[in-house]
Amino acid sequence: MSEWKNPEHASVRVGRLGELFLQKGLLTVQQIEQIAQEQKLKKLRFGDAALSLGLLSQAEIDSALGEQFGYSSKELLNGVADPGLRFLHAPFSKEAEEIRRLRSELLLRFSTQDKISIALISPGSDEGKSYMAISLAIALSQVGRKTLLIDADLRTGNLHDYLALGTQDGLSSVLAGRIPYQQALIPLMPDLHILPSGPRPPNPLEILRVPRMSQLLESCAGQFDTFVVDTYAATRASDAQLVAHQLGYALLVAKQDVTLINDIRHTQNTMQAAGVEIIGTIFNESSAASHSKGWRNRLTSLPGLSFLKTYLGQN
Template structure:
């Protein structure tokens, strides 16, 4: 399957809800149209145009008949004829409205004019056809009247028979209307999904991430609505906790030469899930037997302490100003993770993070723990993360599926490169269950995720940016 076809199928799969709703609305609209569509009944009548004279005159007139038939067929819908029908039947409509109910045509290869009419009732359709035929006969008689009062008209029109009568409506044609409605709804559903996908500038796949960043997607985190109630998913079992174990494993390949790791977790913009990822990655690494320190460095919006049920009144700021020691600022968590909060919010967080005292603090903490994970502010709104990234081994960049735009991701990567930082890779968060990028793990927890038959290929790390100084 070609790349274009894969993207087409992927777009439809990602927007199946939009397509389904659009298709259902189309069917509902078709049903509504049929419900309010007033049935129309039809009737038809034929007029025969002939040459009533005999002999040589009739022979000459026959050459004219074929030309006159077309002319009288056109005159059947002339305003004067239509107005005559309205007056004859005393119809509650104008001749313009009647014109939409009357058609006239020449039967091919004959001298016959067929008049077709429609009306809300079969009786009315028959009456209009009869009156239309009578008006056209009168028109032919009037136009073909000879100059000599005793002469005979060269051409005459006669009604070939009684107008037809049928109690079966000619419109709507229910099977055809339903068929057209189904096909049109299906087309709009598919075309709308494809167009919506083409106009969507958000990141929705591994391909998008790798094309923009040049780095691997270290893990795709499936969307789980239970995260709001229980944010510490790494302590439970299920596809999301398994995704964090995949992330933990992949992180071991990110810096093979280093015995200790300092990892910055950030995102391009707020609300991408960086705090959830930093917290659960720390828990997952602690489960693997590593000594882990989780630092909340988002002094503008600290919330790691709340997730862990710990205190944020002591932390980085209290250590830097000498109000507490490092040991006093580090709090234990039942999972085995150690935690350091932000402490009181300073007037200018960027200036605090840029001090030599902060660099010395991070250097000291790195020597104490196997892994130091820093929950940093988003890259684009403030400079805090750009300052911190030079003091760690590398960064994890959070991207929220269908929310982070490609331009935001591109700018965030540029920020990392501009300061000489290293990007370990990207975590694609909140991927939909039916996304081809969401790997299943086969544990049968009832989440509905598909099971892959083999593990995804090992990613290539550190594709862009210089390694940060140690």
């Protein structure tokens, strides 16, 4: 609690949440006193009292609560977060909570290891893989993991579009030996950097060949302890297999009513043949779920596929 003094109010005690709104210029001391009176009279929480008085919107309250409880602000050091990134823009949504649950399970899974290196793979496109890669990287950085998000989709990679970063040098430039990796890193948050895909190369398989990616991660090991890597559609080329092989671990993303069961099996088999451990499958449930129950039951019954979590909502 803090004391704020002015000529009209000799001593007004303000809670931490009230301080945050004062600092943002969203409330005055007088308005906070009015909210405090409403709280006491109607036995409401601060946010509910402010809403009932029409002094704050729900979005403003959610944003402030996110900061108070340690969720990252939607403001980036570079670029602008796409409105569709609900993990940032709606930190109390069900989607955000599911991603935090996934983060917890991953941290437990890798609790005995100093580094986390994981590829996000999916059989095809438009299955939520890139969205999940960004959201998971942000979530891991929020708990103090020095995280590097790498766009290893050298054919159609678009992580930079989610963050309005524009087209610039990136992974392809680094792996081709044109620039050192330090020149391509872009800070997004205090504990999060991104290495975008960079210019489209004519030979992505040659650029990604073993051991180039693993050597890059070794070079970055002193600066980062967590690597989240997005990849190209696994059934369309061998890029994802090459990348995941050099990381060792992968999360498989599937989307309801989009991902085919045979493609799931094929992706699983090719990854296992490359020595990749698929540590879980993320089920991305589409908003229009006409046959969701039967589809999911078929998917979960496949041998060797363990569901690390169920992800609801965004594509």
